[in-house]
């Protein structure tokens with residue numbers, strides 16, 4: 484964009500020079516013969532060569548040649564069509580060479596991304612394949628009048644393009660799969676655009692074209708409260724980088740409450756804590772019902788992600804059973820005259836150790 488002032492006065496020659504400068508060799512659309520005779524979208528050796536060329540100095544860092552396992556097989560880029568921008572129904576596509584002449588900087592960072600690598604292979608094979616315009620819509624009107632809002636599909640909240648048009652552009656290739664439930668999802672209902680979490684213009688994350696360096700940082704741009712709960716005394720190893728929000732949530736939508744990936748909370752937890760699934764000879768009813776009866780998923784200042792300290796946790800449901808386990812009085816506390824062993828140390832768990840269920844023939848009271 485900074486080039487605009489210069490570029491307004493640009494000659495055709497300058498356009499060509501800028502286009503040459505952009506680090507993509509196929510942008511003129513003059514389909515070079517594919518040296519390996521590969522089908523259009525197979526990234527094969529050409530992609531590898533490109534990655535190798537760039538690996539020295541770019542953000543791909545140590546991802547290496549195997550960094551894009553999925554694109555090699557994808558037919559997506561060859562069948563691309565120009566995105567539909569209802570605001571400029573009659574505009575014609577202009578091709579990426581024209582976009583790049585004015586948007587040199589953006590094009591340079593874009594050149595390292597999954598889309599650029601795949602799209603340029605498709606373009607080389609078939610010179611009419613849209614690239615920039617597969618996402619941004621036809622560019623003729625915008626190229627004539629770049630400062631008018633809405634003439635190009637802009638993925639910013641003040642860019643003049645309705646969110647619906649933005650997401651439709653991406654969904655033209657990415658509908659279905661993980662995005663099956665996008666339509667009803669809480670994020671869509673709250674007017675999020677794909678670009679709130681993804682920035683396809685730069686390879687800022689190792690994978691998934693996240694807007695921030697990692698998935699967790701991307702989510703934390705809006706869900707800071709949740710991210711902070713993971714800083715509490717007990718938490719699963721998400722801040723340590725071993726887990727991500729998407730281990731449990733599908734940000735694109737799900738058929739369940741709170742975007743959970745599985746049918747129930749327990750199914751989510753069993754994915755990693757399979758031993759808690761049982762089967763148990765003696766079940767503890769609340770465990771079967773929901774792990775959240777006692778645990779909180781994002782972090783707790785109690786031991787083991789518990790929602791309340793023991794014995795209070797147990798006493799929420801158990802009182803006046805065979806041995807009294809209602810709230811102890813002052814005398815019975817550890818500091819009292821006649822300390823009650825049930826509230827010492829780990830309280831109830833000292834005896835009822837198999838709190839998630841027991842397989843011991845003598846375990847109906849969850850002792851062993």
Ligand code: HEC
Nearest residue numbers: 484487581582585615619622626629630635636637639642
């Ligand atoms: C003649 C130069 C020129 C050409 C050609 C051009 N643009 Fe632009 N584009 C601009 C300028 C200048 C702006 C900044 C407008 C502003 O900030 O008001 C811009 C803005 C944009 C934006 C951001 C809009 C926003 O408000 O966030 C996008 C996206 C964009 N251009 C994409 C493209 C694409 C894709 C092409 C090719 C189809 C293209 N441009 C061709 C000059 C150009």
Ligand code: HEC
Nearest residue numbers: 579582583586589590593598614615618638678682683684
């Ligand atoms: C896969 C879809 C896709 C393709 C292909 C694509 N863009 Fe973008 N572009 C986006 C999204 C999404 C954004 C908004 C990024 C953000 O949130 O900052 C964007 C932003 C921009 C902007 C605004 C400035 C910025 O970086 O935020 C310009 C200019 C632009 N693109 C130009 C281009 C040009 C030129 C090409 C082709 C070389 C291109 N885009 C290809 C999706 C795409």
Ligand code: HEC
Nearest residue numbers: 553554557559560563597617652653656677681690691692
């Ligand atoms: C012309 C078709 C097309 C369009 C339009 C398109 N994509 Fe893609 N995209 C692909 C293909 C093909 C792949 C690689 C195969 C795959 O992962 O499905 C891909 C990959 C991705 C990936 C995974 C990248 C990685 O490194 O793992 C993300 C995220 C993505 N696209 C987001 C978007 C967003 C956001 C938009 C809209 C701004 C968009 N795409 C528009 C075809 C497209």
Ligand code: HEC
Nearest residue numbers: 650653654657661665670675676677679680691698729734
């Ligand atoms: C709230 C954040 C968020 C929004 C909004 C979002 N995504 Fe994603 N997307 C993610 C995250 C996080 C991942 C990584 C998922 C993973 O690794 O399991 C991802 C992965 C992807 C992938 C690659 C893996 C796959 O599922 O094929 C594609 C493609 C994709 N998103 C496209 C889109 C499109 C298109 C939209 C808009 C309709 C969109 N996303 C909206 C967060 C989001």
Ligand code: HEC
Nearest residue numbers: 669673675679680701702704705728729732734740741742
């Ligand atoms: C651009 C802001 C934004 C980003 C980024 C974002 N979210 Fe959200 N998210 C929202 C809004 C807005 C809501 C709905 C309001 C609310 O319940 O707080 C929401 C709601 C949710 C909900 C609750 C759903 C429900 O039914 O109550 C979950 C779970 C969620 N987001 C997970 C994620 C994950 C995981 C990520 C990262 C992949 C993410 N979000 C990224 C804005 C965002």
Ligand code: HEC
Nearest residue numbers: 699702703706709710726727728730731732741748775780
């Ligand atoms: C171990 C699985 C797991 C992980 C990891 C996880 N969540 Fe959750 N999340 C849940 C469960 C289960 C609920 C439902 C909580 C409830 O119903 O009380 C939930 C609820 C939510 C909600 C809505 C309810 C609330 O508490 O406000 C949001 C928003 C949310 N998660 C965002 C995130 C974000 C952002 C991350 C990553 C920083 C994340 N979650 C990581 C399992 C997880």
Ligand code: HEC
Nearest residue numbers: 717718719720726730751752754755774778780786787788
């Ligand atoms: C993606 C895998 C994964 C999922 C899904 C998952 N956990 Fe975990 N959980 C872990 C890991 C890893 C640890 C740490 C284990 C360790 O440090 O030995 C952990 C630890 C825990 C701990 C012990 C924490 C402590 O401070 O001692 C509890 C309690 C727990 N998880 C409950 C849950 C619940 C409840 C759910 C479902 C909402 C769930 N987990 C889902 C991976 C997962």
Ligand code: HEC
Nearest residue numbers: 749752753756759769770773774776777778787832838839
């Ligand atoms: C009735 C309350 C209760 C319910 C319901 C419950 N837990 Fe626990 N959980 C506890 C207590 C108490 C501890 C601490 C045990 C200790 O310190 O020895 C604990 C500890 C854990 C731990 C860490 C220690 C270990 O045993 O591995 C994990 C993991 C765990 N729970 C997972 C789950 C999962 C998964 C569910 C749902 C299937 C669940 N819990 C349901 C009470 C409960």
Ligand code: HEC
Nearest residue numbers: 767768769776796797799800801831832835838847848849
């Ligand atoms: C959300 C409620 C709830 C919480 C919290 C809870 N329990 Fe339970 N517990 C139950 C229910 C319901 C039963 C089944 C009672 C029955 O079958 O009559 C049960 C059964 C038991 C039993 C077996 C007794 C029997 O009659 O079979 C023991 C022992 C027990 N719980 C101990 C504990 C301890 C110790 C804690 C705290 C770590 C705890 N419970 C927390 C609801 C709860």
Ligand code: HEC
Nearest residue numbers: 794797798801804805806808824825826830831833834848
């Ligand atoms: C010193 C060991 C010990 C401690 C500590 C202890 N219990 Fe027990 N509890 C027992 C024994 C033994 C039984 C079995 C009594 C029987 O079957 O007659 C029992 C039985 C139970 C039962 C089943 C009662 C019934 O009516 O069948 C529940 C519920 C229970 N305990 C809850 C708790 C709670 C809650 C705490 C913590 C406040 C706790 N216990 C602390 C030893 C203990």
